[in-house]
Amino acid sequence: MADTQSGESSQTGPIAPSKPYPWPGVVRAYAPFLPVNEDTRIITLLEGNTPLIPAPYLSAVTGLDVYLKFEGANPTGSFKDRGMAMAMTKAVEDGATTVMCASTGNTSASAAAYAVRAGLRCVVVLPAGKIALGKLAQALVYGAEVLAIPGNFDRALEIARELTAKYPITLVNSVNPYRIEGQTTAAYEVCDALRGRAPDYLFIPVGNAGNITAYWKGFTRYQRAGKVDGTPMMLGFEAEGSAALVRGAPIAEPETIATAIRIGNPASWQGAVGAARDSGGTIGSVTDDEILEAYRLIARREGVMAEPASAASVAGLLKMAAGGDARLRRAGGKPVAVCVLTGNGLKDPDIAVAQARNTPKTVPAELDAIAEAVLGGAGGAARGHGSGAESVGGASGVSEASGTGGPSLAPRKAGK
Numbered sequence: 001m002a003d004t005q006s007g008e009s010s011q012t013g014p015i016a017p018s019k020p021y022p023w024p025g026v027v028r029a030y031a032p033f034l035p036v037n038e039d040t041r042i043i044t045l046l047e048g049n050t051p052l053i054p055a056p057y058l059s060a061v062t063g064l065d066v067y068l069k070f071e072g073a074n075p076t077g078s079f080k081d082r083g084m085a086m087a088m089t090k091a092v093e094d095g096a097t098t099v100m101c102a103s104t105g106n107t108s109a110s111a112a113a114y115a116v117r118a119g120l121r122c123v124v125v126l127p128a129g130k131i132a133l134g135k136l137a138q139a140l141v142y143g144a145e146v147l148a149i150p151g152n153f154d155r156a157l158e159i160a161r162e163l164t165a166k167y168p169i170t171l172v173n174s175v176n177p178y179r180i181e182g183q184t185t186a187a188y189e190v191c192d193a194l195r196g197r198a199p200d201y202l203f204i205p206v207g208n209a210g211n212i213t214a215y216w217k218g219f220t221r222y223q224r225a226g227k228v229d230g231t232p233m234m235l236g237f238e239a240e241g242s243a244a245l246v247r248g249a250p251i252a253e254p255e256t257i258a259t260a261i262r263i264g265n266p267a268s269w270q271g272a273v274g275a276a277r278d279s280g281g282t283i284g285s286v287t288d289d290e291i292l293e294a295y296r297l298i299a300r301r302e303g304v305m306a307e308p309a310s311a312a313s314v315a316g317l318l319k320m321a322a323g324g325d326a327r328l329r330r331a332g333g334k335p336v337a338v339c340v341l342t343g344n345g346l347k348d349p350d351i352a353v354a355q356a357r358n359t360p361k362t363v364p365a366e367l368d369a370i371a372e373a374v375l376g377g378a379g380g381a382a383r384g385h386g387s388g389a390e391s392v393g394g395a396s397g398v399s400e401a402s403g404t405g406g407p408s409l410a411p412r413k414a415g416k
């Protein structure tokens with residue numbers, strides 16, 4: 001793209017706001033595209049306006065101009081806040097008193113927070129023992145009523161759907177059309193950040209398939225409105241053990257380390273299949289090893305920590321690029337690829353610690369001991385080098401290690 005920030009990890013130049021300031025949240029920022037009017041009471045935590053971060057390392061290894069849409073920067077740390085702002089706004093407008101959702105974790109965190117802002121009671125149904133610690137902590141701290149069932153997400157959603165059909169409780173899963181509407185705003189933001197053009201490719205994790213459905217709706221709507229000329233090829237990635245769309249049939253016992261996309265019967269099945277078909281893209285799958293390799297790589301090479309499910313988008317990009325997929329070749333210019341990083345890496349501290357591959361080194365609180373650790377170990381364990389364990393270079397043929405050695409640390413000269 002003809003953009004000076006392309007491939008750069010730092011920026012210089014004039015500082016001028018090009019977005020609404022102060023940022024009003026996604027519903028107000030994109031009101032002309034959403035089902036609201038001037039009288040609507042908008043429920044917001046000022047979500048959205050998340051960074052589209054240039055990814056120089058991924059650009060170099062794939063030959064594309066790669067950006068990361070970091071949805072972990074939303075108020076509760078995931079993309080769900082976009083849809084939840086819209087769904088809660090409509091729930092309040094419709095006079096709801098109670099909202100409910102089934103969740104693999106992020107929806108519950110988001111629903112719980114937005115219910116507080118809306119003044120509504122919030123009940124969440126979760127698969128017991130399959131929720132990342134940070135997400136569970138969020139739902140509890142925001143004060144939601146948390147019900148854990150001995151079953152998977154798909155069963156939790158069945159129950160939530162049945163219950164909300166029977167009682168006056170508003171379902172705020174992505175089967176609620178307002179959730180999808182709110183999530184279209186991420187597509188508008190991507191196009192705006194690229195200065196009025198759509199990316200050539202959008203890589204995105206797929207679980208219940210609401211988000212890929214929303215992005216596609218957003219891109220096509222923006223095109224029809226004359227905001228952009230084209231739409232991206234949509235490339236969705238499921239985890240292999242939960243890849244119902246790829247297999248073409250629901251999976252009764254889905255499995256993956258990426259708990260956020262551990263879903264065997266995606267509710268927005270047709271939306272995902274339609275987005276892939278109509279954009280000339282595809283729904284693929286990535287293994288847990290590929291997901292974890294991408295997870296470590298974006299942290300160590302790009303300085304971005306997303307949750308494991310999010311890394312499925314980058315794993316998909318690396319897999320297609322390493323396989324020389326012909327769909328990634330385009331005549332003229334360097335194609336622009338956006339990988340959606342759906343959630344913040346801090347949500348899943350257990351996986352983070354297990355994947356870090358370096359541990360804190362306990363040292364005495366003495367200058368000599370610290371100096372020995374910093375200087376004696378040629379970079380030392382504290383920087384995570386020297387064990388050799390982090391340089392694995394998996395199926396993608398790239399390594400997540402952040403370089404070897406370090407800057408020379410000769411003693412300062414006197415007076416400096």
Ligand SMILES: Cc1ncc(COP(=O)(O)O)c(C=O)c1O
Binds near residue numbers: 105208209
């Ligand atoms: C972090 C994260 N990534 C991806 C997804 C999948 O999104 P969708 O269910 O809309 O396909 C989820 C869903 O919970 C999620 O929490």
